[in-house]
Amino acid sequence: MTKVYYECMDDDMVSKDHIQTAFNFRHAAKRFDGTKKIPDSEFELLLEVARLSPSSFGLEPWNIIVVNDDSFRKELLPWCWGAQGQLPTASHFVIFTAKTSAAMLPDAPYAKHALQTVRGLSETEAGEYVAFYKKWLTEDYGRLEAPQLLHEWAARQAYIALGNMMTVAAMRGIDSCAIEGFKIEKVSQLLEARQCIVPKQDLPVVMLALGYRIDPPKPKARRVLNQIVKEV
Amino acid sequence: MTKVYYECMDDDMVSKDHIQTAFNFRHAAKRFDGTKKIPDSEFELLLEVARLSPSSFGLEPWNIIVVNDDSFRKELLPWCWGAQGQLPTASHFVIFTAKTSAAMLPDAPYAKHALQTVRGLSETEAGEYVAFYKKWLTEDYGRLEAPQLLHEWAARQAYIALGNMMTVAAMRGIDSCAIEGFKIEKVSQLLEARQCIVPKQDLPVVMLALGYRIDPPKPKARRVLNQIVKEV
Numbered sequence: 061m062t063k064v065y066y067e068c069m070d071d072d073m074v075s076k077d078h079i080q081t082a083f084n085f086r087h088a089a090k091r092f093d094g095t096k097k098i099p100d101s102e103f104e105l106l107l108e109v110a111r112l113s114p115s116s117f118g119l120e121p122w123n124i125i126v127v128n129d130d131s132f133r134k135e136l137l138p139w140c141w142g143a144q145g146q147l148p149t150a151s152h153f154v155i156f157t158a159k160t161s162a163a164m165l166p167d168a169p170y171a172k173h174a175l176q177t178v179r180g181l182s183e184t185e186a187g188e189y190v191a192f193y194k195k196w197l198t199e200d201y202g203r204l205e206a207p208q209l210l211h212e213w214a215a216r217q218a219y220i221a222l223g224n225m226m227t228v229a230a231m232r233g234i235d236s237c238a239i240e241g242f243k244i245e246k247v248s249q250l251l252e253a254r255q256c257i258v259p260k261q262d263l264p265v266v267m268l269a270l271g272y273r274i275d276p277p278k279p280k281a282r283r284v285l286n287q288i289v290k291e292v
Numbered sequence: 293m294t295k296v297y298y299e300c301m302d303d304d305m306v307s308k309d310h311i312q313t314a315f316n317f318r319h320a321a322k323r324f325d326g327t328k329k330i331p332d333s334e335f336e337l338l339l340e341v342a343r344l345s346p347s348s349f350g351l352e353p354w355n356i357i358v359v360n361d362d363s364f365r366k367e368l369l370p371w372c373w374g375a376q377g378q379l380p381t382a383s384h385f386v387i388f389t390a391k392t393s394a395a396m397l398p399d400a401p402y403a404k405h406a407l408q409t410v411r412g413l414s415e416t417e418a419g420e421y422v423a424f425y426k427k428w429l430t431e432d433y434g435r436l437e438a439p440q441l442l443h444e445w446a447a448r449q450a451y452i453a454l455g456n457m458m459t460v461a462a463m464r465g466i467d468s469c470a471i472e473g474f475k476i477e478k479v480s481q482l483l484e485a486r487q488c489i490v491p492k493q494d495l496p497v498v499m500l501a502l503g504y505r506i507d508p509p510k511p512k513a514r515r516v517l518n519q520i521v522k523e524v
Binding site: 069079082083084107118123127128199201212231242244281 | 305348357434
């Protein structure tokens with residue numbers, strides 16, 4: 061599916077009702093029906109919407125680890141207080157990693173490599189783009205001031221993909237729960253031991269449990285719109 | 293619309309084709325057709341999906357500023373190199389702000405206040421939850437180590453809402469562009485002058501231009517799936 065629309069036709073649109081239903085369907089599922097498995101074709105769609113999610117400068121500074129192995133889920137469990145109900149019951153369990161600050165430095169190979177291999181820029185073009193990236197990081201965005209900030213910026217991009225996966229899951233009747241409640245250092249060590257990451261390059265930032273609910277959700281609590289939005 | 297489904301019915305689901313079409317429709321629009329305005333009901337839907345987006349601990353640590361005023365857009369222009377084509381032509385122009393680290397400290401009033409007013413917790417419950425929040429920030433997430441990290445964490449949550457707005461916009465045939473290319477300090481000063489933010493509490497993190505495309509998009513460049521996903 062690579063159809064690109066110049067104008068969007070009515071038939072291509074998703075109805076407002078369907079969108080609102082999905083956003084109300086989604087909630088943070090604390091455990092899942094362990095007997096129900098997300099079909100492969102549905103999970104592939106979720107990976108595909110992550111893949112097509114936008115990222116700043118198109119650098120796609122994140123990765124996804126899919127934890128299928130039950131024994132690895134058990135290893136993770138003591139270090140993931142926020143996933144106690146989800147790790148044992150989720151149909152699919154995903155860990156997002158984001159590039160470290162060291163990897164995201166403009167002089168590190170990642171940015172230039174990504175621009176050449178993914179965006180197809182020539183070496184000269186990629187070099188110019190990286191120079192621009194460096195200027196932006198320094199002058200506008202203040203990202204080179206503190207060592208953690210480039211990793212944080214990479215993490216922000218991962219959250220766009222995370223949000224899209226949760227939304228599209230809901231649109232397909234699949235429940236989810238984003239999880240930040242884990243010991244980053246311990247989980248990193250476990251991922252390294254399984255050769256899923258090189259911690260100098262990538263670190264876990266958020267997890268996503270996916271499956272089918274077994275409990276009714278709590279009523280949604282949100283600010284009202286005028287607490288969120290200002291107009292100028 | 294507050295319908296909450298315990299089980300999702302087929303009729304409630306969005307088709308895979310519609311989802312894939314929307315993700316292929318979306319691109320970073322560099323300028324828009326200045327003659328086309330997003331209808332109010334559509335823009336309200338976009339704000340609603342931001343509002344219903346999840347956030348860590350349910351703290352919703354971000355806000356949206358809608359820049360309608362042309363004179364304010366002109367004031368912003370010199371400080372937003374990444375929005376040169378979008379600021380003058382976008383139907384709607386949004387600035388996401390995220391809570392500062394000072395505002396997000398567990399001992400600052402925001403967290404407790406949000407838990408009481410939004411989630412309806414009692415003062416005792418909110419106090420206990422904040423104690424838990426503090427423990428997590430300190431022991432697991434390492435968020436109190438450096439002064440910027442709580443603001444960054446708030447920004448991550450904003451990016452979930454940002455992603456959802458872009459995705460739903462595409463599902464409604466609306467184009468968008470997320471923009472990080474601006475001078476944070478200058479834009480903060482301008483927002484403060486218009487009484488949109490108190491910089492000790494909220495700072496701009498990303499902008500979102502919305503409207504209708506006027507140029508055909510470039511072909512999408514993305515990693516292939518096996519560069520993104522590892523299984524364990």
